[in-house]
Amino acid sequence: MNIASLSERSRIWRLVAQHVWQRTLKWVHGGPVFRLRPFTSVPSRLLIAPQDLRTADATNAADIYGGRFLFSGHLVETQGRSPFELQAVHEDWQRELHSFGWLRDLRASDSQIARQNARALVEDWIRYSGRWHDIGWEASVVTRRILSWLAHSPFVLQDGDHEFYRSFVKSLARQVRYLRQTINETDDGVERLQAALAITAACISMAGQGRFARQSFRRLDHELMRQILPDGGHISRNPRALIDILADLLPIRQAFVSQGLEMPPSMLQSVDRMMPLLRFFRHGDGALAHFNGMGSTPSDLVATILAYDDARGAPPVNAPHSGYQRLSGTNSVVLMDAGPTPALGVSGDAHAGCLSFEFSSGVNRIVVNCGVSPKSNPIWRKVSRSTAAHSTVSIEDTSSCRFLSEKPFGHMLGAPILSGPNDVPVEREDDQAGSRVTASHDGYAADYNVVHERDMRLSGDGTVLDGIDTFQAIGDVDRSQKFAIRFHLHPGLRTSLLRGGSAILLVCRDGEAWEFEAPGSEILLEESIYLSDVFGHRKTEQIVVAGSLLETPSVSWQFRKTATAKLSRRGTSDFDEIEELPLEEDQKDGEESQ
Known part of the structure; x- marks a missing residue:
């Protein structure tokens, strides 16, 4: 990308200066001086x-x-x-x-x-x-x-x-x-916190470390207080960070207890906050949502970690400090990224997926983000972080965040986010009819004079997910500017066009079926790729609703459950023997007229 703004230039030079200073100190503390020191x-x-x-x-x-x-x-x-x-x-x-x-x-x-x-x-x-x-x-x-x-x-x-x-x-x-x-x-974020955990573990495990213990425990307490947010999230906004931190923190907490040592005050508090949020990110099949660096879920490790959760209560529905929302109805779950870009120093793995969401019904994941490739390939890494790899809106095929380019500092600094959504107001309503979240972001305001707003409502019984994407002009908008609303589908689904292409049928492996429609808009089925799979990259599909910002300032869409799971014992296809759900009267009339 080309660096356009003065603020982005200043951020880069601050990063360069910080990097050079850290490398200098590391050379003094851990380079030749360390090697020669007796x-x-x-x-x-x-x-x-x-x-x-x-x-x-x-x-x-x-x-x-x-x-x-x-x-x-x-x-x-x-x-x-x-x-x-x-x-x-x-x-x-x-x-x-x-x-x-x-x-x-x-x-x-x-x-x-x-x-x-x-x-x-x-x-x-x-x-x-x-x-x-x-x-x-x-x-x-x-x-x-x-x-x-x-x-x-x-x-x-x-x-x-x-x-x-x-x-x-x-x-x-x-x-x-x-x-x-x-x-x-060390790099800020999980790496520094894990270093503090390792030093603390060594102080507990090795004899004669008393003179280092107080300083080490105090440093761990400081990092936990600084990095673990009040709702249990991590400052990087990466769900994977919770897994990595808890996998090291829980055994060290147990070591404190075994040795009869007084734990840092934040250790118990951090575990109590992180456990519910780990449940917050889980779909019905146990996998965590793919936001901001989260790839395939290590299900065995997550199960082991959650076994340490004594409370085992219901997950929260709102994580305001981490910037996420959860809507649930019966067996359906919607997880939404509704937070600003993480701080520059911890954004190296963050994605341009503001207002993206994932949607699951029972053990069936329906709408997903592409996730993170397990391959250490810079091209796939770049693809996975783009807005187009998320189930949200992109304008002119650009991302809502600006990443540091590879040249001339990319090799030195990685690819942190230089600028992105900063103002992300969120409103939430919960009642017997269901849950509703309305959020907007300014990630496209500087370049396209547009604020994207997404309004989603999940019915109380979990059978209907309604959404409205609105494009609010805050200045002159070019008539040629286009938008694309993407809904990446899980590769376990089978799709077919209905009613002359005005709707799409989605059938899960167990026979459960959903319909997608966006009245008044053209619906396209295009190829996509699912990166976060234990078997590697998998080909899948995405629903795309495209249009002009000026001609279509608002798009309504809906996922509606039309059949429950009822697989044939004969092992027939996914489309065999599905039980239709009763439609409401206005829905029946609409289908009869068509």
């Missing part, structure tokens, strides 16, 4: 091992023992060499290797060979990368490695000799010291 303080022993909540796969242990390492979609065969000797391997592969999360797979196999293999690989890392490695000593990688080593230390150290024990603990203490010295230079 290290003599070695804890005498480990006291406790925080639990690892992430799911393990014991079948990977045999591959690792055979020298086959499949990380981040890249398979590397070491041919008898240590994986830490290899050069010119994909960076994401190296990050996963140096993070040691795969120790949980070796531990799951629970064999003597796996323990010996784990010790040999840890020794290799200490030998080849223990002093320094450009990727192995990235802050996020060091954080994950510390937490993995602590959690799986009983497995790694069992049957090991005293020399290995001392070498292991010494290297662990060295990594903790590095993280403690460079935490202020």
Whole structure:
């Protein structure tokens, strides 16, 4: 993108200056100076091992023992060499290797060979990368490695000799010291909070850390208070952040209890706030909505986290600080992004999806956002963050946010959002008839003099979802400017045109059926792609309603349930044996006239 405004230029230069300053401090604290500095303080022993909540796969242990390492979609065969000797391997592969999360797979196999293999690989890392490695000593990688080593230390150290024990603990203490010295230079957001969690876990788990404990606990308390919003959301507005934080926070909270230590005040409060919001983002099938960086849902990890929720109450309907709304009726759920752009420093994964929504009925997801590609590909990453990849309105095929371009600073700074929706007023009404949310955003105001407003109402029985998209002119609007309202459909649906193309039938796998219509507007069915799938990218479809901003200042649309699930026992097609719902009188008259 071209940088157009002075404010965006100033933001970029502030980012550049901050980045250079952080790199300078990191070089002083963690570069050659750190490597040359003598290290003599070695804890005498480990006291406790925080639990690892992430799911393990014991079948990977045999591959690792055979020298086959499949990380981040890249398979590397070491041919008898240590994986830490290899050069010119994909960076994401190296990050996963140096993070040691795969120790949980070796531990799951629970064999003597796996323990010996784990010790040999840890020794290799200490030998080849223990002093320094450009990727192995990235802050996020060091954080994950510390937490993995602590959690799986009983497995790694069992049957090991005293020399290995001392070498292991010494290297662990060295990594903790590095993280403690460079935490202020880590990227803001989840990465910095997880670094604070790792340092805290080390203080609890290693003997002789009393002089660092108070400072570490205070820093964790500060980060939790700053990053966890009053409604339980994270400042990045990414639902995935809740999963990543809770997966590390819950075991550390349990370690506090086991050691009889006083927890930072914010630790209990943060967990109590985040748990309900994690439920807030869930559809009926257990998957989380795809907003602002959330990809496919690690269902097993989410289930494990929610098992720690003692309250287990109904999810909230309104998350005003995080900028999300939830409408529910019987088995239907609508989740809507109704918040402004996150702060510049934590917007690296945020999307241009303001006023987008996802819609599900029972276990059937109907309207979705495209989500996030599991492939580490900058092109797909750019596509997934665009407004067109979300179920909302785009104008002139542009996004409602402006991202930092790749040149000349993209490689240095990533692609944070420079500007986007800032004013997002929201009104909500709940009564026996249903729930209604009306919200607008100014993401297109500067370039197109238009404010987009979306009014959605879900009936109390969950069978009708009505929406109105309005384009409010706040200045001169070019007659040639076009809009497109997109409704990305889940790939599990089958679609067909009805009544000469004036409506679309959507049939779920279990036979449940919905109709979409937008009276007075042309409806198109176009190709789309669903990125957030555990099996990779999947081809799907999208409903598109397009028009001119001047000629069509408002568009009404509706999803109406027409059949409940009643699958045939013979295993026939999705369109066999569906039970029609009774239509209201005005709906019957409308169909008869057609």
